[in-house]
Amino acid sequence: MGKNLPVFHFGKDTLTAGQALALARGTLKGVLAPDTRSRLRMGETIVRNIADGSHPVYGINTGFGPLCTTRISPGATSQLQVNILKSHSVGVGPLLEPELVRLMLVLKIQSLAQGYSGIREKTLDRILWHLEEDVLPEVPSQGSVGASGDLAPLAHLFLPLIGLGRVRYHGGVKPAAEVLEAHHLNPLELGPKEGLALINGTQFIAAHAVAVIEKMCACLSQADIIGAMMIEGLQGSVKPFHQALHQLRPYKGTLHVAERIRNLLQGSEILEDHIDCDRVQDPYSLRCIPQVHGASRNAWLHLKELLEVELNAVTDNPVIIDQELSISGGNFHGQPLAMALDYACLATSEIGNISDRRIYLALEGNNTGLPTLLMKDTGLNSGYMILQYTSAALASENKGLCFPASADSIPTSLGQEDHVSMGSISGRKALQVLGNVEKILAIELLTAAQAFEFRKPLKSGWLLEQAHALVRSRVTFAKEDRIFAEDIEVGLELIRSGALIRLIDKTAARGDQSLATAFDPLFETY
Known part of the structure; x- marks a missing residue:
């Protein structure tokens, strides 16, 4: 990592989702401050005293789960911690992407560095390494029920500390012991409670939530831009976005979206051209953009607020308060994020649903100046008809994924863990739905750009003109059928790269500072 990077102090500074991503991507350097190290040493001493004492404390000198009444001798406490990493490494399924693994490491360091887990300095230093x-x-992606922490994925995450498991390194996969040896490092001998501290926690769920926060924010922002472009293509009215209307029902998300749409449409010749038309009102997929997109933004904000608590929380068990007080509680339970992730999953799916409706609306041919299927020579050509089949398939798939994982609970650990959150599934499903919505938005972007073109020589507002020019620099106007899957791939890359968002932000800031504030408020930062 670079020497001149900004520094984050684990266990001392307040962690945000954006900082967690920066730490995972190597643009922010994480360190342990001297006072954090002092706190860690104090916690280690307390746990060592408990392990050597006669008073039973869960997981330090007792077994785990239903074996919590089984006493462990002082000499066997280290082996107990090794065994818990081995026995709990039962994950299955596809391996996590590297960034999610890095996020799990970042979040675990932040939690352990609070000093309430009895983790040793040298162990935290090795995780930092x-x-x-x-x-x-x-780290396999399946196997956590999200209750006594994300036990299975966290066990796999920390097997390399004791020289077991496999690691990705320099573009390949090697046994952890081999990589440690190459760096002249020995496997760690875990101290009392360390194995338990490593696997208790919500870092798998929270890492997914961080990824959801970033991807969902991008989808929401681009849905507004693309929706505004579609309003122009379909000659929709700007009146439903009037501030006076939304002040009568002032949800934060709704107000924000309405303001964005007004700014995106500002200066439009297309709007002026049909301002006196006899259409009474637009279909809901245009008219209700503030209400629908805004509701999804409120769900994003809810997840963000909960995640900020979780990222700086102690989710271990037992929690070591001081020499006299250790508490075996339930801070590891994933329910707070599980329910919010299910909410975010549904909210994201709805962005795809309304986007698919706008795509369909653009193909109907009921709008003056727009040919059916967005192509003049149809019959011989199918035009944009089949693109909507794909968006419909993706929207339908998302509906199936919206069943809340947190609505289920299957008892584990011989009934000791009799209510679980299934939050790991909530996180994984939310990311699946986001991936599908990115594809739907790519299709709407292509469709909106095609409809937009039929309004020429009239011009839209300068922000949307810039956005349309960006699309046209990558995908040409379609006069006849072609392999549209190639266009979709280009559109998807535009969506995933965030190029539209950056262009709009940059253009707004360059042209009018008051406009720029509408593109970087509460809903754009994390």
Whole structure:
């Protein structure tokens, strides 16, 4: 990592989703401050005293789960911690993407560095080493019920600390022991409670939530831009976005979206051209953009607010308050994020649903100046008809994924863990739905750009003209059928790259500072 990077102090500074991503991407350097190290040493001493004492404390000198009444001798406490990493490494399914693994490492360091887990300095330093050197454990994506922490994925994440498991390193996959040896490092001998501290926590769920926050924010922002372009293509009215209307029902998300749409349409010749038309009102997919997109923004904001608490929380068990007080509680339970992720999943799906409706609306041919299927010579050509089949398929798939994982609970651990959150599934499903919505938005972007073209020589507002020019620099106007899958791939890359958002932000800031504030408020930062 670079020497001149800004520094984040684990366990001392307040972590945000954006900072977690920066730490995972190597644009922010994480360190342990001297007072954090002092706190860690104090916690280690307390746990060592408990392990050597006669008073039973869960997971330090007792077994785990239903074996919590089984006493462990002082000499066996280290082996107990090794065994818990081995026995809980039962994950299955596709491996996590490297960035999610890095995020899990970042979030675990932040939680342990609070000093309430009894983790040793040297153990936390080794985890930091994995992050800084990009020595990433292989972590299967399935197996967590999100209750006593994300046990299985976290166990896999930390097997390399004891020289077990496999890691991604320098573009390949190697046994962890081999990579440690190459760096002249020995596997760690875990101290009392360390194995338990490593696997108790919500870092798998929270890492997914961080990824959801970023991707969902981008989808929401681009849905507004594309929706505004579609309003122009379909000659929709600007009146439903009037500030006076939305002040009568002032949800934060609704107000924000309405303002964005007004700014995007500002200065439009297309709007002026049909201002006296006899159409009474537009279909809901145009008219209700503030209400629908805004509701999804409120869901994003809810997840963001909860995640900020979770990123700086102690989710271990038991929690070591001081020499006299250790509490075996439930801070590891994933329910707070599980429910919010299910909400975000539904909210994201709805962005895809309304986007698909706008795509269909553009193809109907009921709008003056727009040919059916957005192509003049149809019959011989199918035009944009089949693109909407794909968006419909994706929207339908998302509906199936919207069943809330957190609505289910299957008892585990012989009934000791009799209510679980299934939050890991909530996080994974939310990312699947986001991936599908990115594709739907790519299709709407192509469709909106095609409809937009039929309004020439009239011009839209300068922001949307810039956005349309960006699309046209990558995808040409379609006069006849072609392999539209190639266009969709280009559109998808535009969506995933965030190029539209950056262009609009930059253009707005360059032209009018008051406009720029509408593109970087509460709903654009995390």
